[in-house]
Amino acid sequence: MIQVAVMGYGTIGSGVVEVLETNREIIKRKTGQDISVKYILDLREFPGDPHEDLIVHDFSTIEKDPDVGIVVEAMGGVNPAYAFAKACLLAGKQVVTSNKALVAAHGTELLQIARDKNINFFFEASVGGGIPIIRPMVQCLAGEQILEISGILNGTTNFILSKMDREGQTFEEALKKAQELGYAERNPEADVEGYDTCRKITILTSLALEKEVNYEEVYTEGITKITDTDFKYAAKMGTSIKLFGSSRMADGKTSVFVCPMMIDRDHPLYGVSDVFNAVMVRGNMVGTLMFYGSGAGKLPTASAVVADIMEAACHMTDNVPLGWSSEKQQLSDVKEMRFRYFIRFAGSAAEKLADVEAAFGKTEIIELPGMDEFAVLTGEMTELKYHKVAAAFGDIRQMIRA
Numbered sequence: 342m343i344q345v346a347v348m349g350y351g352t353i354g355s356g357v358v359e360v361l362e363t364n365r366e367i368i369k370r371k372t373g374q375d376i377s378v379k380y381i382l383d384l385r386e387f388p389g390d391p392h393e394d395l396i397v398h399d400f401s402t403i404e405k406d407p408d409v410g411i412v413v414e415a416m417g418g419v420n421p422a423y424a425f426a427k428a429c430l431l432a433g434k435q436v437v438t439s440n441k442a443l444v445a446a447h448g449t450e451l452l453q454i455a456r457d458k459n460i461n462f463f464f465e466a467s468v469g470g471g472i473p474i475i476r477p478m479v480q481c482l483a484g485e486q487i488l489e490i491s492g493i494l495n496g497t498t499n500f501i502l503s504k505m506d507r508e509g510q511t512f513e514e515a516l517k518k519a520q521e522l523g524y525a526e527r528n529p530e531a532d533v534e535g536y537d538t539c540r541k542i543t544i545l546t547s548l549a550l551e552k553e554v555n556y557e558e559v560y561t562e563g564i565t566k567i568t569d570t571d572f573k574y575a576a577k578m579g580t581s582i583k584l585f586g587s588s589r590m591a592d593g594k595t596s597v598f599v600c601p602m603m604i605d606r607d608h609p610l611y612g613v614s615d616v617f618n619a620v621m622v623r624g625n626m627v628g629t630l631m632f633y634g635s636g637a638g639k640l641p642t643a644s645a646v647v648a649d650i651m652e653a654a655c656h657m658t659d660n661v662p663l664g665w666s667s668e669k670q671q672l673s674d675v676k677e678m679r680f681r682y683f684i685r686f687a688g689s690a691a692e693k694l695a696d697v698e699a700a701f702g703k704t705e706i707i708e709l710p711g712m713d714e715f716a717v718l719t720g721e722m723t724e725l726k727y728h729k730v731a732a733a734f735g736d737i738r739q740m741i742r743a
C-alpha cells in the first residue's frame with residue numbers, strides 16, 4: 342500500500358483524487374500497489390465533500406507522517422509550493438507536481454535533492470496538461486539531438502486567437518468569452534502576456550539540453566496587441582496567428598522566445614485551435630514529431646499527474662534520471678534571432694511601397710479593400726536589423742513575426 346498526500350484541493354487536486362478512485366483497479370494492476378489518498382491539504386473546509394475527513398490544514402501533518410510516500414503538489418504558484426515541495430523531498434517523500442511556475446523557477450534544485458535522496462521529482466502535467474511530452478522527450482527521444490521545440494502551450498490564448506481568427510472577434514470580446522467559459526483566470530495576465538508559455542518552453546528546453554534555462558532570460562511577448570484587423574490580413578494571406586513558445590538550437594547557439602507568430606497553412610501547428618495544445622519537436626535523426634491534445638483542464642491534467650504517481654510508485658527507492666543538470670545554458674540575445682516580419686503601414690502602397698522596400702528589402706504586399714493602410718511580409722532578417730530599420734522608417738501600425 343502506498344499512501345499519497347494531495348496538497349491543494351482545487352481543480353487539479355480534486356481531479357487527481359477522482360482519477361485515482363475511478364481507475365483504482367487499472368492503477369493497482371499496473372503498479373502492483375494499492376495507492377490511496379491519506380491527506381488532502383487545503384486552507385478551506387469542504388463540508389459535505391466525500392473526502393471531507395481527509396482534509397488537513399497543517400502542512401507538518403504530511404511532512405511528519407512517515408507513512409506518506411508520495412506527495413502531489415497541486416497548489417499552483419511558487420509560494421508556498423516551493424517550500425512544501427522541498428521539505429517533502431528532504432523528508433524522503435517523492436513529489437509530483439503540475440505546477441510549471443514551480444518547476445521553471447526551482448526545478449534544478451528540486452531535481453538535485455531528489456537525486457541526492459534517491460527518490461523522484463516528476464512534473465509531466467506541468468507542460469501540455471494531459472499531453473505526454475516530458476517522458477517522451479526524456480525517454481523516447483533520449484538518443485536525439487533536439488534542434489527545435491515549437492509549441493502552442495497555452496489553451497487560453499489559443500482559444501482567444503481561434504475566436505478572433507474564425508469569428509472575427511476582437512481581443513477583448515474573445516477574452517471575455519474565455520473568462521465566461523472558465524478558461525481564462527479572472528486576472529488573465531499570466532496567460533495573455535505569455536508568462537505561462539514562457540515557463541513551459543523553459544521546462545522543455547531544460548530537458549532537451551539537460552541544462553538549466555533561466556526563464557527570466559527568455560524573450561516573452563503576449564497577444565494583447567493582436568487585433569481583428571491583423572486576422573483580416575491573415576485570412577487574405579492564408580495564414581493564422583498563434584502564440585508560440587519556441588526554442589531553436591543551431592550552430593552551438595540556443596534561442597528561446599515566446600511571441601505571436603504568423604504561420605502558413607502548411608505549418609504543423611496551423612490546425613491547432615481552441616483550447617488545444619500541441620508541441621512540435623524536431624530531432625536530428627527522428628525528424629519532426631507532433632504531440633497534440635488537451636493542454637489544460639481537470640481530468641486531462643490529473644491523468645498526467647496520476648501517471649507520475651504510478652511511475653513514482655514503481656521507483657520508491659531509486660531515482661529516474663531526467664537529465665536536467667545544474668549547468669547553466671547560455672541563451673542567444675533576441676537581437677540575433679532571425680524572422681520574417683509581417684508589418685502594417687499607414688497610408689497607401691502606391692505611395693509608400695518603394696520606400697518600404699528600400700528600407701526592408703524585397704517584400705510581399707498585402708492590401709485589403711477600403712483600408713487606409715497596407716501590409717507587407719519581409720524576407721528574413723535579424724531582430725537587430727528589423728528594429729533599426731523600423732525605428733528609422735516610423736509609421737508602423739503592427740509587426741508580427743513570421
Ligand code: HSE
Pocket residue numbers: 470494495496497498524532537636637638
Ligand atoms: N492557464 C493555462 C492554459 C492552464 O490556459 O493553458 C494550463 O497550464
